[in-house]
Amino acid sequence: MGPSRITAVRHGESEANLAHQQAGTTPLIYQRGDHEVTLTELGRTQAAALGRLLAALPAGEVPELVWCSPYLRALDTWRLAQDAWGIGPLPVTVDDRLRDQEAGEFAPYNLAAIRERFPGELARREAEGAYAFRPPGGESLGDVAARLRDFLAALSGRVDGRRVLIVAHDSVVLALRHVIAGSDDADLAAVLEFAPVLNGSVSMWRTDGGPFELVRFNDTAHLGPR
Numbered sequence: 498m499g500p501s502r503i504t505a506v507r508h509g510e511s512e513a514n515l516a517h518q519q520a521g522t523t524p525l526i527y528q529r530g531d532h533e534v535t536l537t538e539l540g541r542t543q544a545a546a547l548g549r550l551l552a553a554l555p556a557g558e559v560p561e562l563v564w565c566s567p568y569l570r571a572l573d574t575w576r577l578a579q580d581a582w583g584i585g586p587l588p589v590t591v592d593d594r595l596r597d598q599e600a601g602e603f604a605p606y607n608l609a610a611i612r613e614r615f616p617g618e619l620a621r622r623e624a625e626g627a628y629a630f631r632p633p634g635g636e637s638l639g640d641v642a643a644r645l646r647d648f649l650a651a652l653s654g655r656v657d658g659r660r661v662l663i664v665a666h667d668s669v670v671l672a673l674r675h676v677i678a679g680s681d682d683a684d685l686a687a688v689l690e691f692a693p694v695l696n697g698s699v700s701m702w703r704t705d706g707g708p709f710e711l712v713r714f715n716d717t718a719h720l721g722p723r
Contacts, residue, residue: 499653502660508574509540524610543697548581550719560662566595598668601635667694
């Protein structure tokens with residue numbers, strides 16, 4: 498039996514998120530590796546707000562098990578959320594299938610820098626569609642969906658009706674929406690309508706044994722005014 502409830506959160510604002518925001522349309526080369534980027538002060542505040550949200554949930558909605566991306570910004574988000582929640586340690590599993598979408602050769606660059614350095618690849622992206630495009634050495638959103646489908650299949654044999662929290666990334670939450678809905682990958686582009694998944698946002702699904710029902714998606718009400 499699989500989980501009875503899945504709560505998926507995107508990590509708080511990261512140093513890379515902030516650097517890209519500040520660069521805007523100016524080309525940016527960001528040198529830190531994707532796995533080692535941690536949270537900004539705002540990101541830490543968002544993680545604490547997540548913890549307070551979890552503490553306020555009704556007993557029947559409180560996560561019992563945690564799965565986390567191996568990337569530092571996700572691990573830090575969970576650590577800070579747990580501290581703010583004030584709950585004792587929960588079982589946490591770090592799973593590589595929850596990592597962010599791999600950008601390959603695009604990884605150090607923002608869109609303006611990619612446009613300068615890889616104009617042919619951007620033309621290919623426009624032709625193939627953002628969901629299907631796989632940058633050199635990287636992944637498409639379809640690739641992320643495939644590993645999440647594998648993750649959920651493995652989860653169904655381990656959690657026996659318990660409530661699961663997933664701490665991960667925007668691409669993971671988007672692909673989860675697609676996979677949990679059971680949508681065909683030919684329709685994967687439709688999920689981009691719900692992008693971007695915001696830092697610190699919460700998405701929830703529940704089931705009573707049948708198909709999952711979406712309770713909320715990309716919800717940031719717990720973070721206060723933006």
